[in-house]
Amino acid sequence: MGYRYQKGIPFHKKRFRIIKRCSKKKNYESLDWRWFNHEIFLLGRKFRIAKFHKFFKTDNQQDFNLILLNFTRLNPILNTRAQINELHGHSFHLVTPSPWPIFTSIASFTLLVGVVAYMHRYEDGGLTLLLGLISLISCMAIWWRDVIRESTWQGHHTVIVQRGLRLGFALFILSEIMFFFSVFWAFFHSSLAPSIEIGSVWPPVGLTILNPWEVPFLNTLVLLMSGVTITLAHHCIVNQTKLANLGFLLTIILAIFFTALQGFEYIYAPFEFSDGIYGSTFFFSTGFHGFHVFVGTCFIIVCWIRFNLKHFTKTHHLGFEFAAWYWHFVDVVWLFLFVSIYWWGSLS
């Protein structure tokens, strides 16, 4: 996003204004690092590092030393393994004690009990479900707010920490793959050797099913397109152009379009969840996929907001990377759903 400062007033005339805007008092100890980083970010990559010294040169030496020290130590944008290492002797993130793990555990336990109680029609089961859901969402929001504080504003996510986070998210996606594997297993278990009760054929006798080359195929194209647009957003973040906003916008429009189409398919489907094994496997698999699309959409929306708050740099945008990984994963799951459940499952 260096476009704002790359034309117009020369760089060297800007520096006083930036310092002045970022510090409320005259001494630079009270510099607001958030706004300072924002301004530095707007300067663009080539000024950020190379002209860093020139940026402060004209102030007196004492202030310069102070700012330089704070800048290299606390600036999350410039943080490197070496700088964090200098700060506390190693480059790992020792997370401070946090109430959110235990709170989230209590919330998810409440949600689980609520779901079971609701499904077994216990009194106040729905209320417990709602309580669990609200508290879980609150815990998630506050926990991830803290993660943003630790990474973007405190600079704890050094290169080595990022490596661990990448591994962690890859393992999370692996567990999701295993989940969907079991869902597909249920489908193929029932469809490869259809039982006598459903007429020994797949799709079961007496069921009208969806034509895969109508809305489902359109959904396939929509998701593939969204994969392209999120890549556009990624490349624009890496190259720091404002076109990333277009990438985000298109991705979210396509995601919402997909969800809407799936919603209409559900409403107008000629079979139901309770229509035997076909309905069960169909709505269970596509329903869980739809839920993952919803989660992915929220993830991308959060990344869009964070992008416009200038949280992402050219080289450090893990949140966005994870959103993209997750989105591609959801995309691939849909391809498998389309090929096996919609297409292969419709061949009689």
Next chain:
Amino acid sequence: MRLSISSIIFETSVARRWLYSTNHKDIGTLYIIFGIFSAIIGTLFSVFIRMELSFPGNQLFNGNYHLYNVVITAHALIMIFFFLLCLF
């Protein structure tokens, strides 16, 4: 860091050490305690099942076969997810 009575109490409190912990050694200790507790519960359920099956006819569960099935399932889940997974 700001020093106040409440912050000192919080910093040294049991809740902060054991409930808000991000220390893998402390979390590991909690896993061991929880795993041993679950092992005892799981073994107790196993004993219930064996007592029910020790003689012909209804013994422990008073003919409540649903409860027997629930205990079987709970025994399995507790032993695998709450005992083995926590301790090994």
